[in-house]
Amino acid sequence: MKDIHFELIIDKAVKREILILQMLNMADTPVSTLEIATKLDVSVKTIISDLQNIDNALPTGLKIKKKYNLYYLEKDKIGNEGINQFIIELLFESPLYKIINALIHGECVTVPDWAEQLFISEMSLKRYLASLKKILAGYNLKLKYTPSIEIRGSEVECRKFFFDVLHSHNSRFREKEEYDMLYSGLIEYAQSQEMSKVKLDYQRILSWLFIVEHRIQDSHYIQVPQEIISAVTDKDSFKIFANSYNHFLKSVLNINQVSVDEQVFAYVAILDTVTYTEHSSFKAINYRRFDQNAETEIEAFLKPVLTLFFDGIPLFYSVFESYISNILLLDKLTPLFEKNLEEIKEMVCENSLYIYKQWLLALENSSLNIVYKEDVATSLTMLTVAFKNATVSKQYHVAFVLSGESTYLSYLIALIRLKIPNVKVSFLLNQEPDATWITDTDVDLFVANFPMDTTLIEQRVFQLSYTPLERDWRELREIIIS
Numbered sequence: 001m002k003d004i005h006f007e008l009i010i011d012k013a014v015k016r017e018i019l020i021l022q023m024l025n026m027a028d029t030p031v032s033t034l035e036i037a038t039k040l041d042v043s044v045k046t047i048i049s050d051l052q053n054i055d056n057a058l059p060t061g062l063k064i065k066k067k068y069n070l071y072y073l074e075k076d077k078i079g080n081e082g083i084n085q086f087i088i089e090l091l092f093e094s095p096l097y098k099i100i101n102a103l104i105h106g107e108c109v110t111v112p113d114w115a116e117q118l119f120i121s122e123m124s125l126k127r128y129l130a131s132l133k134k135i136l137a138g139y140n141l142k143l144k145y146t147p148s149i150e151i152r153g154s155e156v157e158c159r160k161f162f163f164d165v166l167h168s169h170n171s172r173f174r175e176k177e178e179y180d181m182l183y184s185g186l187i188e189y190a191q192s193q194e195m196s197k198v199k200l201d202y203q204r205i206l207s208w209l210f211i212v213e214h215r216i217q218d219s220h221y222i223q224v225p226q227e228i229i230s231a232v233t234d235k236d237s238f239k240i241f242a243n244s245y246n247h248f249l250k251s252v253l254n255i256n257q258v259s260v261d262e263q264v265f266a267y268v269a270i271l272d273t274v275t276y277t278e279h280s281s282f283k284a285i286n287y288r289r290f291d292q293n294a295e296t297e298i299e300a301f302l303k304p305v306l307t308l309f310f311d312g313i314p315l316f317y318s319v320f321e322s323y324i325s326n327i328l329l330l331d332k333l334t335p336l337f338e339k340n341l342e343e344i345k346e347m348v349c350e351n352s353l354y355i356y357k358q359w360l361l362a363l364e365n366s367s368l369n370i371v372y373k374e375d376v377a378t379s380l381t382m383l384t385v386a387f388k389n390a391t392v393s394k395q396y397h398v399a400f401v402l403s404g405e406s407t408y409l410s411y412l413i414a415l416i417r418l419k420i421p422n423v424k425v426s427f428l429l430n431q432e433p434d435a436t437w438i439t440d441t442d443v444d445l446f447v448a449n450f451p452m453d454t455t456l457i458e459q460r461v462f463q464l465s466y467t468p469l470e471r472d473w474r475e476l477r478e479i480i481i482s
Helices: 012-026 033-040 044-057 080-092 095-104 111-118 122-137 155-167 178-192 202-217 226-232 236-251 260-273 294-309 317-331 342-351 353-364 373-395 406-419 435-441 470-481
Strands: 062-067 070-075 142-144 150-152 397-402 424-429 445-448 460-463
Touching: 012 033, 012 044, 012 070, 012 080, 033 044, 044 062, 080 095, 095 111, 095 122, 095 155, 111 122, 122 142, 155 202, 202 260, 226 260, 236 260, 260 317, 294 317, 294 353, 294 373, 317 373, 342 353, 342 373, 342 470, 353 373, 353 470, 373 470, 397 406, 406 424, 406 470, 445 470, 460 470
Parallel strands: 397 424, 397 445, 445 460
Antiparallel strands: 062 070, 142 150
């Protein structure tokens, strides 16, 4: 899935300006207009014009500066939050955002009326809507133009689409403090079920509550497959949850008793908000209720890969098992719950390609019914790296054998601690390790910034550049994790 927010922007100039701003914000050093123009495949003249437009629109505290024909972003007491907020404001000016926002709030507006409100021709609006139709096709949804603009299709997939649009930039849409109260109620419910270690993503829950509230109020009701209803409704935990959910919907959001389908949807959709940590795992139901062979199939899928990256089957195997079980259950609603942002997949492949390939290969050879294998492999890779780092922090020991002048070494040590966190490190400066030092320190990996004598060393030695580049740190992190 590409970044849906970016896809909904029609104006090419606005898209370019967002990309330029992101490039300047992420750059470690000033950037030339030629470099930007080459990446965006436009002329240098266009980039210069874009830079001027961006600079004129930036809020106080942000300024584009030029030095020796190179450009950089000056942030005066304003961090990434301010930059992100500025980008969000650009996103929300998109005509398609305004239309989707109106649809979420139940507004039925005709094409001519929208064209008038947006100060564009009907022909231009229909061209914009054609782009929206392509996005909706990825959700198995259709766009209807008459008598008013309307999205049609499965209610589950409608809700998932609206959630994906609103979640990342949802601060504008969540206006009720009552959502906080309902969230607190859900946490109390979890604790009452002796699930105090369960962590639920606050922002995701509030986004889902917003969507559910508006869809119910506009008489868009969910229909859950009967097999899920049968598997869920006899559980005591569901009955307690349903009572709590109904109570809060009625007393906090002024929604009267909802259908069993809505209750089951909420009970299952909560799985989309679970935060998986080293000490936290949660399954709404055991997937064996749907497939008697599920437990064996999940184990056959997980264990061979996990043994590649951990010393035996890790203590937190249950977390991986919970994730797969929960994804398979969410798939019963729609496989769209498997999806990841394209940017996240690219980041994971760039930083943890070996781990990603192992999970993808396992999924391709597995009997598990996973639709979007690359996306699930991405999620499993992120879990693996997270837990591997947690494990590494307790047991993996890296010795940095460094040569250089004192200020350089002080800087390099600080850089190492920043770039290689969650690992036990030792430093040996301006000398090589002898047999006693090697034995006493019990090192797993040596890293040197000069050609070190490896005669006495059985462990692997990684050669670090004297002025390390990002690829050096990335390769080193990959060695530690893998």
